[in-house]
Amino acid sequence: MSDFVAGKLVLADGTTFDGLLLNGLEGSGEVVFNTGMTGYQEVLTDPSYAGQIVTMTYPLIGNYGVNPKFDQARKSFVRGFIAAQLCENPSNWCEEGNIIHYLEQREIPCLSEIDTRAVTRKIRSYGAMEGRIVRAERNIAQVVAEIATHIIGTDLVAEVTTPEIYRIPFAGKAPHVIVMDFGIKRNILRSLSLYGCDLTVVPASTDAKTILALNPDGIFLSNGPGDPKVVTYAIETIKQLLGKKPMFGICLGHQLLALALGGDTYKLKFGHRGVNHPVKDFSRDRVYITSQNHGYVIDEKTVPLMDVTVTHRAVNDGTIEGMRHNQLPIFSVQYHPEAAPGPDDNVYLFEQFTALMKGGC
Amino acid sequence: MPKRGDLRKIMVIGSGPIVIGQAAEFDYAGTQACRALKEEGMEVVLVNSNPATIMTDTHIADRVYVEPLLPEYLEEIIAKERPDGLLATLGGQVGLNLAVKLAERGTLERYNVELLGTPLEAIKKAEDRELFKKAMQEINQPIPESDIVETVEGARVFARKVGYPLIVRPAYTLGGTGGGIVNSEEELDDVVERGLTHSMISQVLIERSVAGWKEVEYEVIRDAADNCIVVCNMENIDPVGVHTGDSIVVAPSQTLTDHEYQMLRSASLKIIRKLGVEGGCNVQYALDTKSTDYIVIEVNPRVSRSSALASKATGYPIAKVATKIAIGYRLDEIQNAVTGKTKACFEPALDYVVIKFPRWPFDKFIGADRELGTQMKATGEVMAIDRTFESALLKAVRSLEIKAHRLQLPAIAALTDELVYARLSRTDDERLFVVAEALRRGVDPAEISRITTIDPFFIDKIRRIVAMEQRVVNEPMTPQLMRAAKRCGLADRTIAELTLTPEAEIRSRRKRWNIIPCYKMVDTCAAEFAAITPYYYSTYAQEDEVQITDRRKVLVLGSGPIRIGQGIEFDYCSVHSVWALREMGVESIIINNNPETVSTDFDTSDRLYFEPLTIEDVMNVIEKEMPEGVIVQFGGQTAINLAAPLSRAGVKIMGTSLESIDTAEDREKFDAFLENLYIPRPKGASVTDAGAAIAAANRIGYPVVVRPSYVLGGRAMEIVYNEGDLRYYLTHAVQASPDRPVLVDRYMQGTEVEVDAVSDGNDVLIPGIMEHIERAGVHSGDSIAVYPPITLSDEIKNTIVDYTVRMARALSVKGIINVQYVVSDGKLYVIEVNPRSSRTVPFLSKVTKVPMINLATRAAMGQSLASLGYTTGLLDPVGYTAVKAPVFSFAKITQVDIALGPEMKSTGEVIGIDYHFERALYKAITASGIQIPDDGAILFTIADKDKQEAMATARGYSELGYRIVATEGTAKFFASAGIKVESVQKVSEGSPHILDLIRSGIIRMVVSTLTTGKLPEADGFKIRRSTVEHAIPCLTSLDTAKAVLDVLTVTRRRRLIYSMALQDFAGTAPHGRETK
């Protein structure tokens, strides 16, 4: 049976926030926040959160319980979870268990009964930072010292990508898409098949030769965790694939593409994480509400080097949210058109991809 | 596309009087709209018949027309003003219907006025059930099997096809007037009939019932470029079957998965796009509890009650944004006023829970049918915010001011287990309290959820509250337990009650343990971006966000939820007080919990605390902000009642002292006070048992006015004509007892007069006197008031001034005071003195152009009237007449007698202004919704005591060519006086009887006075009620009947439709004048 002990969140700068620690299980990682009011299970299982401690800004978490069908990956890769209040008695017709047991079974460190708004305000003003959720009695200075020396595994992609190649066949004639898995969400695969793609998912480390040998009609670069620059091998592979086949990248895939095209990326003060981010699509002169989860963005100054056109921008901070190559059949977005969690305003991008492979637009 | 250059002058339609289903939210929306337009440098022409609104202030709109909201008047105003555009989607259903009418009668085209925002086709597609059905089918959005019928037979046919239960809903009505769920053919027949009479186009929609499903609402906004966002979604704790206006609502939804949330979100966007709404829109869904099946219940293509709630719940100013869209802006071009950085094109993220709890009028309407259904009954609502559901719910309960500080009501606590269990299956205003009690009695939560169909999630939250109560009772109080209890939302008072400890001690112990609330900001973005709006709520957590300034600051208490007797006018006063303080360079802080109001708009005050108005919650804010003092004069009885506990806690009450307030409100002290001033009041006594009451009545002489001393608002107040009736009252209405004395006063037949005055303790300014059309005995809030007085002699007027000035000085009133008088046999008596602003202040301020609340606030802050250019005395009357008429919501509240008496029953008011008294009266009466027939039959059914007096009136009507119909007794009496009269059969005498005549539409108006006493007087009651069901005027006071007659006589000669802007009425410049 789950029991909660006094615990606290300690940030790199020594700031602490009190709460209750689930089963006394401690964890450390980069502390980030997500502003979605639903979709906690999708967030927990989004591989892009590998290496991070996720703070949910909405205070009531677990209200409608959990259900395997909402999982976005084979497991959760978060290093910790922070919520103001966890729901013991969830209610929804498709609820198959409560969030507390879910966290326990997966041994996800979790701090609850904590002032999540205070945490968020801290990160907002000082930027995402390393932190630890520990037992209350732990000595702060010592924890801070540990944080200073501790390094989160650099190549998080290696941790989350699929160990081996697998297929998601499409019944009937369909373009064959190679999905480079940097930590893909299930709903992206679901969406790709839904829009008529025959899928072969390959590990992030797969080289260009192998990929081309599978003679794809198109290549999809998935989302994933961490700093794109450390995934050098993937950048190399993408370079070699440029122009060979139509390409569509999402999130980390979008950043890797930029690096492969000779552009650069940098880290935001505190990323975009939530389901309410407005993005303007210039080709359609329309604003769409998007689901986002990224800490890095493409550097504005390097756009000319890439020979691309910026197709989407964040309405709030103007950062690049999407681009299209001026010569080659390549485009990418920084946000998550597949939703889950979040709005499905943007599924039209999958149509664009299939059209592109059919030699359209 | 940016703002359009071709729009210069824009007309905005307000929503008119407050009625059930359409309250203050539209003053809030309309005011925001006018501001947004002026911000863009446009000239604003506003039309609204409701004077108790901020939007009708002459600085909110450039041209303010306080005229009846009828097509004729709007056409006249349009012809005069020639606006370029019309903004009608912020005036509720009234505004929307008017726009449709104006378009249909070609007015808009004739004067080429463009309908801004949502186009007409969109409005029709959403409002006309047939078109709506078609539209939904085209984008395959599920709607329940339904049919439009125009006859009862048609309904039966459908019923045989689909089976029961069914729901009947009229087209084009607000608050579900005339709708309902039916389970049998009998029920079907009369609900359909009622629906048909109430529907503007005599159509009703009849459809399969999905009662019991989750009811979920989405607030959506779309711009002309087709950008769409969802501002907020809300889940009704009361499932489908209870009108959203009567449902306890939580935002955001709690029991929907991300998939379900997004499914309905996407549907909302599809719908708003299909309809082509440009601006705000509200979509209501029923969502199955066992699958992802859902149906679209309805779409409101306009700003609504829910959008006001959504705005306050998220901080997102829907009305403002909708307005900017209407004049051409795109969502991504509009600033998010809250962050000042981001754009309006985003979806707010909440990091707290919001609960809305309706406020019902059943405390006034004893005997009314409390069952909740598809027809709204609440007059107002409160909203509460916190970071736990439990605490938000308990804050809401505290905010209601129904004497409950937790989910417990004495009456329910007193029930046996069996009765509590039985009550669970009744859907009424007390259901949540019953649920809590059932949990206390150990009923299984699952069982409760099964019976009530309330989602287990919510039942479990209440269980947690009850469990916390039990911990507090059973465990020793420790800092840990105290903190847990506070986070769960238990009030100090609750903890005190449960631990049998004085509240003060709980509080001090809590503070000793440093368990104090901190305040967090409502910022639309869950703290993702820094926000600049000072809009706060309390919570027990680690970090407080409020930055205290060292400026001079004052706290203004709001008036809480809108209820009968305390309406929007008090919000008007709070807002003006706040503005006055800002003018004086004093930081204004407001505490209120009513989401419908302007006072809770984030940019009205310097700081807004959205909190219950209880001593604990208010003191918490005070200890945080340390204001110089508190102003309690403008928040109605709610604020006044806090004066004593606040000053006991050492807080300074600005203006009129607590002692003076007490003198005015305490019966004994007040009598003594008047004695000393030699000012007469009706003979009276305070008695503690029936015997003494009868003795007193005999001494004083009948008729007498009786009422319990411990309630205000005229509750349980009656005029009693003889000992028999008095005995009946004392046994059936109120028992007199030592701790609950009953007041017996001589009933003074005569003219009632009302005065509001501003005083600095020395000078006393009386902007004007209002005379009532109805004699004393009809509550001041329910009678037609005329400014300036029409029948009062100069002597009486001078006496009024003399008494008012002397009382104000003797009470050393610093601020505002309200006095009600009755003139009986040429002598003036004081009925009551209210040491606070009153219902009539907005009315009087507007017609006399004296900024009464501004002056009162300055006086309360210590400024002298002299320094403000005013002196003692009554101002010269302005050159025109203003008439205030009450508006009732009887159609929504069944089983209530509509006869006027000393208990207030109206929910709102309108005014008519004109240079001619009769025309002003005509405007007021028509604006109030009374449709005076031009011809046809008028039914008289008159109590014996009134027959003599009624005769002249009846004759008058007859001479104007109306057919006079009367019940036997009355008919004989009239005939004997040579009046041409037809007699009709009583209901008991069988068809064709009175009710048949009313139903068949032969009778166009009814004049019916109440037979004395409450002796069951079936017919009169039935007749009066049926006039409501059939929407024909029913006058229950002979004075009103006479006034209407006078109007008719005159208006037959004079042009009726004539309108003028407040700015154009040439009144005498307001300044004081010493009266000798």
Ligand SMILES: Nc1ncnc2c1ncn2[C@@H]1O[C@H](COP(=O)(O)OP(=O)(O)O)[C@@H](O)[C@H]1O
């Ligand atoms: N098909 C239905 N079955 C059961 N209840 C319904 C149905 N349609 C509406 N209701 C209930 O009636 C209430 C009022 O209906 P609505 O269409 O919203 O009218 P209004 O215009 O008064 O808001 C709704 O809030 C809902 O609770």
Ligand SMILES: Nc1ncnc2c1ncn2[C@@H]1O[C@H](COP(=O)(O)OP(=O)(O)O)[C@@H](O)[C@H]1O
């Ligand atoms: N002594 C009286 N004689 C005649 N009418 C009275 C008397 N007292 C009260 N009334 C009537 O009852 C109404 C309500 O009484 P009031 O004392 O003003 O209570 P409230 O606090 O509800 O305003 C008054 O507006 C007046 O019409």
Ligand SMILES: [Mg+2]
């Ligand atoms: Mg509705």
Ligand SMILES: [Mg+2]
């Ligand atoms: Mg009164």
